[in-house]
Amino acid sequence: MKERTHETPGAPSGWWRHLHELWLAAVRAQDVTMLATRVYSALSEVPGAAAVVGARWAGRETSYLRRWTPDSDETVTWYPAAADWPGGAVPPPVGTPGEPPRVRRCDPGTVAPLVAPALRGTGAVTVLECLFPLGTDDTAGLWIALDRPPSEDEEQELRERLEQVADILMVSNRRILEDEVHERRQARDAFLAEASLQMDESLEVEETLRRVARLAVPAVAEGCAVHLLRPDGGLEPVATAHVAADAQAWLGEVALHDAWLAERLRQVAGQSRGRVLRGGDLSGGPFGPDAVGDGKTIRALSVSPLRARGRVLGTLTFLYHRDDTSLADLPTLADLAGRAALAIDTATLYAQRRQHVETLQRQLLPRVLPEAPGVLLSAAYEVGDPSLDVGGDFYDAVVAGDRISLFIGDVCGRGAEAAAYTALARHTLRTLLTDGMAPERTLERLNGALVEEGAARFVTALVVTLTPAAGGGWDADIAGAGHPWPLVRHADGTVEELPARGLLLGVVPGAEYAPHRVRLADGDALVLFTDGLTEARAADGTCFEDLLHDAVRGIGPVDELSARRLVTAASDFREMGDDDTAVLIAHLRGRP
Known part of the structure; x- marks a missing residue:
């Protein structure tokens, strides 16, 4: 049994020490039950204390019952499910959070049934009961059992001490509840933020x-x-x-x-x-x-x-x-x-x-490529910008008599205006080439149309007309307007760039475009593309342009999927760059 020293109500210094320590512990506690040791230590030093009992309950359900007596070194705690549970009926709830504690004096025979069994055998003569609300439908109580009736001054002192302890516990519990609400709010906000990120x-x-x-x-x-x-x-x-x-x-x-x-x-x-x-x-x-x-x-x-x-x-x-x-x-x-x-x-x-x-993009590109004697055409298009604006890349092929004309182009920018100029450029070139106009003249006419429209966007284009040569092979007449030059993969596997110089379309009125003629052999493949292919970048900043000749050399067998394989190679390489890519390939197989 621990040795106890009693203080008189007139010597408050020890009590205020206990109260100060209780306050310091209360600001750190995660639950008011963590303050039990200090509460019982303080109240046990009341002169004549035969027992100190505490309890907590929610509605009609008890959480615990705890008791200190002079013959024990520490408190004993019981829970309702325990076989030795000594508690009785639960008192009714006490007020609402924020209301002051209720203190009354009673004898052991009229004390709350919840704690009456815990006071038997303690020698209690008088009991001071303090009930106080901790939260909504959450009540706590403290009982000091005395072995003698207190004087009027002693009783008043004990009432004040119980109220002070109850106030600390109520304030601490309110702080704990507010912290829990704050933590739940933080958890909720973090969850909702993560949910938005995941869904977006x-x-x-x-x-x-x-x-x-x-x-x-x-x-x-x-x-x-x-x-x-x-x-x-x-x-x-x-x-x-x-x-x-x-x-x-x-x-x-x-x-x-x-x-x-x-x-x-x-x-x-x-x-x-x-x-x-x-x-x-x-x-x-x-x-x-x-x-x-x-x-x-x-x-x-x-x-x-x-x-x-x-x-x-x-x-x-x-x-x-x-x-x-x-x-x-x-x-x-x-x-x-x-x-x-x-x-x-x-x-x-x-x-x-x-x-x-x-749907709109499909309207700006040919549904199918025409069949041309002696030439196998292959084309592919890939959208590089996820913004869902219509791109300005276009291509087409026109068969007129024994002549096959190919063209590819790119309107600056994206969106509805770019789509309008794409449609204008494609249909103008197609109409003029169907009528048999030479590549350079088609570019001059398209430039004039764009200038006349007051186009706010420039256009690049490349036109190639293939005509069967008398001695075999094909004569390729090439005219370019600021567009990437075409490549030819020869039958022996070598890759060559074909010059196609010329001003951008829609910028300079009356611009002229000079043609360039080359002879291509049967077995060659002519590759036309937009700058989305060459400007695809790896993570280290390397451009696909540096690998383009090797990629053209290795596009695989001559078939309708050749263009798709080249576009896929660039797409697999790309870590940066969001321009659309169009590729049009003509495999020259020779006229039957």
Whole structure:
């Protein structure tokens, strides 16, 4: 048994030391129960103390009962589930947070039933009881049992001490609760920020839907289902996820076929706020204690509407197997659903725009290349800019009599204006070459048309006309307007650059373009391309232009996929550079 020294109420220095130490501990405590040793140490030095008892309870459920007596060196703590639990009935809740503690004097026979058994055998004659609220539906109490009736001054001193201790505990608990709220808010904000980043990383609708389902399991709940609104008004499951792999198939079936769930989703989809279902709300459905199989252990279900830009997109459903749902409050779910809906809507709009751009882009390029006697044509086009603006690269081929004309070009910039000039350039060149006009004259006419239009964008172009030579092979008449020069891969594997000098189109009125003629042999391949091919850069800054001759030399067998293989080689090389790439290759096989 520890040795005790008693202080008189008139000698407060020791008490204030205890109180100061209690304050210092209170500012660091993570739970008020961590202050028990100091509280009981301070109160045990009250003159005549036969026992000090403390308890905490929520509603009608006791958390613990703790007692100090003079014959023990430390406190003894009991919990309701223990076999030696000495406690009785729980007192009613005491006030609300912020209300002052309630102190009363009573005898052991009228003390609260919760602590009465703990005071038996202590020799208690008088008891001072202090009850105080720690939080909503969270109450604590301290009881000092005295072995003699206190004087009026002693009782007043004890009341003040109990109130002071209770005040420290209430302030400490309030600080702890505020810290917990702050931590939960930080966790929620961090989760929502990460969720936004994850969902915004993809503009593919299906991938976005999978990310929405995956990122919330198990951070928010054990299961998740995303339903989107169909044109007929029904809800279709588009993504599911469950922390248990063997429950994944079950959840997919429930999300697709269960009528009970479909009705709840339909109800929430038409509302502005979400809904949490638990207990009796789960009756009749595939979840909760009355269900069978995987759904039996689900304790709650939350459904939030997916709304973005004033439109209802669908619902976001979470399944909870555990009691801890700290991230599952309705405001957080509403925020997450809003972010998910915006990501899904953005991905959907992106997909629609991409489809529209691809349709427009196809209109700016030939649907098929013409068949030309003695020449096998191969072409490929790759979009380098993910902004979904129409690019300005174009190409085409025209067969007129025994002559085959090829052209390729690039309008500066992207977007609707670039598309308009692309269409003008392509159709002008095609019309003029179909009429048999020479390459240099077609460029001069196109330059005039662009200047007349007051074009704000310059255009580069390259035109090549192939005519069968009398002694075999082909005469190639080449005219260029600021465009990359073409390459020819000879039958023996050597690669040569063909000059094609000329001013940019749409800049200088009356510009003239001089042709250049070369003789190509059967078995040669003429390669036309835009600068997206040469300007593709590796991480170290190396340009694909440095490797272009080797790439042309190794484009593989002569077939319709030759251009695609060359574009793929540049794409695999590219780490930087976002320009579109067009390639047009003419394999000269000889006229039959």
